[in-house]
Amino acid sequence: MTMKVAAPMTSSILFTRRSLVALAAATALGAIAPVHAQQQRVIHIVVPFGTGAVQDTVARAFNAELGAALNASAIVENRAGAGGTVGAAVVAKAPPDGNTLVLAAASHHIAGFLYSKLSYDPLKDFVGVANIGNAGYVLAISSGLNVSNTADFIKEVKANPGKYNYASAGNGSATHLAMASFLAKAGLQMTHIPTKSTGEAVNEVLAGRVQAVISSSIGVMGFQADPRLKLLASTGQARSPFLPTLPTVAESGLPGYAFDSWIGLLAPAGTPKAEVERLNAATNKVLADPAIQERFKRLGVEPRTQSAEEFQKLLRADWDAMGAVVKASGAKID
Numbered sequence: 001m002t003m004k005v006a007a008p009m010t011s012s013i014l015f016t017r018r019s020l021v022a023l024a025a026a027t028a029l030g031a032i033a034p035v036h037a038q039q040q041r042v043i044h045i046v047v048p049f050g051t052g053a054v055q056d057t058v059a060r061a062f063n064a065e066l067g068a069a070l071n072a073s074a075i076v077e078n079r080a081g082a083g084g085t086v087g088a089a090v091v092a093k094a095p096p097d098g099n100t101l102v103l104a105a106a107s108h109h110i111a112g113f114l115y116s117k118l119s120y121d122p123l124k125d126f127v128g129v130a131n132i133g134n135a136g137y138v139l140a141i142s143s144g145l146n147v148s149n150t151a152d153f154i155k156e157v158k159a160n161p162g163k164y165n166y167a168s169a170g171n172g173s174a175t176h177l178a179m180a181s182f183l184a185k186a187g188l189q190m191t192h193i194p195t196k197s198t199g200e201a202v203n204e205v206l207a208g209r210v211q212a213v214i215s216s217s218i219g220v221m222g223f224q225a226d227p228r229l230k231l232l233a234s235t236g237q238a239r240s241p242f243l244p245t246l247p248t249v250a251e252s253g254l255p256g257y258a259f260d261s262w263i264g265l266l267a268p269a270g271t272p273k274a275e276v277e278r279l280n281a282a283t284n285k286v287l288a289d290p291a292i293q294e295r296f297k298r299l300g301v302e303p304r305t306q307s308a309e310e311f312q313k314l315l316r317a318d319w320d321a322m323g324a325v326v327k328a329s330g331a332k333i334d
Helices: 011-038 054-069 083-093 104-115 149-157 174-186 198-206 216-225 275-287 290-298 309-331
Strands: 044-048 073-078 100-105 128-133 137-142 165-168 193-194 212-216 229-232 261-268 301-302
Touching: 044 054, 054 073, 054 100, 054 128, 054 212, 054 216, 054 261, 054 275, 054 290, 073 149, 083 100, 083 104, 083 261, 100 104, 100 128, 104 174, 104 261, 104 309, 128 309, 137 149, 137 174, 137 198, 137 216, 149 174, 149 229, 165 174, 165 198, 165 216, 174 193, 174 212, 174 309, 198 212, 198 216, 198 229, 198 275, 212 216, 261 309, 275 290, 275 309, 290 301
Parallel strands: 044 073, 044 100, 165 193, 165 212
Antiparallel strands: 100 261, 128 261, 128 301, 137 212, 137 229
16 A cells, blocks of 8 residues: 655745745834834034033033933034034034034134134134034133232233243134233233143143133033132133132233133034024023923023024124134244
8 A cells, every 4th residue: 555645845834934034024123113213313413622621521421311302312422622613514514403512612713813824714604503502611720830810910921021921722712812912911921832632721731831821611610629720710701610719811811802702513514504493492401401401500501592593693892702702822834
């Protein structure tokens, strides 16, 4: 008797297994795809100074939250060099799609008057996106100088022209022009020692290698009790809310002097208004968060929220003001 043997099931089993694998893969992709799509957009926040600089610290204090508010990833990129002009040039030439921004400050406009040749126009090649806040500055000196206030400091330097040095975060930085304009207004002579960052400039004073610095508040707030350093005055028009017992330069020895800086996000000129408004709304939402406000307080930055239009008006006014500061200082970089 002949027995009938059933045909092998290999190909049908293989087909079934392949189908199941394909179905599982499709299901997995279907679950992942929406999340992946949400993370497609990457916003680059260019900081035109090195890591640890004031603008870098501020950028990293809110970039994650800004990314979340925009349903994107906001990453900080340091493009340091030439007083912030290298990073600014990168953003000026970037596509105007809202994906490349620069976290700028007073030094951004200073560069337009300080450098004889720039590959971009600091005012015309950018549009204001959002004001982040106001950064105050402080006149600090080495304890090696036997003075206790701004008036005495001016007398000491005036009696010894060219004897003393001051440090800054580099040629064209806000710390450079803040001190240069201070010296010009007071009729003083000091030698400029540029460094790579505010931290390095303050360290030079702490080490006693230079005698003075006008630093951002964040650069010196941690040294209030350090015997190597004396904080003489804040440079704003009003006393700093973070150092309320410190007099202003104007009230302690040099009437009419004032210097502080906005910090804000700029986009390439030509960025669509709707995109600028969207970025502005997201930034203002982040700045309203008490946790972010507390972070900024520790950095010596007063958060400011403005519409994009209001911020643009501030930028135009600051452009004129920084032009006057550079002219008064007599500083120039070829």
